[in-house]
Amino acid sequence: MRIIRIHEYGDPDVLRVEEAPVPTPGPGEVLIAAEAVSVGFAQTQMRRNIFPAPMWRPQFPIVLGGDVIGRVAGVGAGVTDIHEGDRVGAFTLNGAYADYAVVDAATVLPVPEGLDAAQATALPSPGPIAAGTLGTAALRPGESVLVHAASGGIGHLAVQLARAAGAGLVIGTAGSADKLDFVRGLGADVVIDYSRDDWAEEVRAATGGKGVDVILDSVGGDVLRQGVGLLAPFGRLVFYGSAGGGLEIPKVSPMELIEMKFLTGFALSRWRAARPKEYLRNHEDLANRLADGTVRHAVHATLPLHEVAEAHRLIESRAQIGRIVLIPDHTA
Ligand SMILES: NC(=O)c1ccc[n+]([C@@H]2O[C@H](COP(=O)([O-])OP(=O)(O)OC[C@H]3O[C@@H](n4cnc5c(N)ncnc54)[C@H](OP(=O)(O)O)[C@@H]3O)[C@@H](O)[C@H]2O)c1
Structure with missing residues (x-):
């Protein structure tokens, strides 16, 4: 699979497109074959090592996080309520910039079948x-x-x-x-x-x-x-x-x-860890609002996964209105 790693902090060019085996989900984890992956402002700060929040302490090589939408391609031991083929989404602090992502099962949300994957990236975190x-x-x-x-x-x-x-x-x-x-x-x-x-x-x-x-x-x-x-x-x-x-x-x-x-x-x-029910309620509410059109999710651009550096450049130039979304290469 394609994976985007950074081996040093710096400009968007440090985002390197590499190949890796598809990972295996461990206990309590879920493997998602990604249809869409969001790029947020926070990841540009992480890439530059100017991200101020204390909960992100990564080690090189770093695979940045984001909202992943896709289908479950495997589940680890102990995961009973999520099944292969389910359409899901999750926000993960690490490991999103790849064709497949392994995420904590506790963070996995259902994604309606009819909802466009780029649109659905609004659901896990934004x-x-x-x-x-x-x-x-x-x-x-x-x-x-x-x-x-x-x-x-x-x-x-x-x-x-x-x-x-x-x-x-x-x-x-x-x-x-x-x-x-x-x-x-x-x-x-x-x-x-x-x-x-x-x-x-x-x-x-x-x-x-x-x-x-x-x-x-x-x-x-x-x-x-x-x-x-x-x-x-x-x-x-x-x-x-x-x-x-x-x-x-x-x-x-x-x-x-x-x-x-x-x-x-x-x-x-x-907040998600402290208020899991509220997180789920907000998720369901927004999924309904996106479906009935009472909330609009603006997607500024969708780019292939391997053009991730361009996505970071767009965000750093403050050009985007709404979100930037990557489409993994294996879906092409
Ligand atoms: N607390 C959390 O759990 C959490 C999680 C994820 C993200 N975040 C934060 O939420 C915020 C929004 O994230 P997002 O992904 O939706 O980003 P975004 O709002 O799409 O992009 C950041 C925006 O910040 C504005 N901005 C103001 N001063 C800036 C400066 N000096 N340099 C660059 N941009 C500047 C720009 O809008 P204008 O051009 O209109 O000024 C820019 O477009 C970010 O601060 C991010 O770190 C928080």
Whole structure:
């Protein structure tokens, strides 16, 4: 099978296309013959070794992770509820960039037969992250929500799910005019270019000066710092990515939170382990919404697996609207 390994950190060229035997699933594991594999922003940070989260401690050669959609091609000992031929999906921190992936059976989700594989890559991680961050913020109907990087793979789902949850005001930020048009088309009430110096003032004005109830922040750095200042009393900011800040995580003093502001974080792997039923519920809800068209999963490009370096370049140039998906070579 084809597999993409990295043997050193660096530019997209470090992603090497290699051959390897199809792996055998161990106890509690499932082998998936991939139909589609997602590429997210986090994997570009991992490739550069600027990924800030503590749960990713890989060893070379590294095979990066992602959302894998496909059919079960084998199960390890002790796996009784998943069978060869089942159509499934899973998000894995390692081992996704290949024709076949071995994943933990506990993370495997059913994928409807009729759903296009690239579309289905929304199900294992982006949808649950969008829903899980809104759930962590305990969004109530009528409240205002600010979604940063709102045209991105996760952000564009969060905008739609916030709307569907009854948010009173949805504000989306993005870094270019075409991205802002896209976010408006998703149902955001207000769109703001946060590359402008006065973006935070625009957000405050959009809330009538009151501040925002919920902020979903995947950018970090100065955007997070200013976000704390934008929270309304009892407002909640959920930090879940550091696209703009890299390894620099801003420090926030408790005194900044004294006006009843809540600052928390979200990590899918931790949340999935702690709240497996909620993860499954969010998965089922999003699968239904994709099927009935009430949520749209935008796929910016599908590329063959061996063009993975191009996928990373696209993401690093901030060109993508929605997601980039790889199609494994064995499906060609
Ligand atoms: N907590 C978790 O469990 C978890 C899991 C997976 C991913 N994540 C995080 O979720 C976020 C979104 O992931 P995604 O795959 O959907 O990515 P994405 O939103 O499609 O891409 C990242 C976006 O961040 C924005 N951005 C802001 N400042 C940037 C900078 N200095 N350099 C590059 N981009 C910048 C860009 O949008 P604009 O051009 O509009 O600014 C870019 O398109 C990422 O931060 C990722 O690390 C978190």
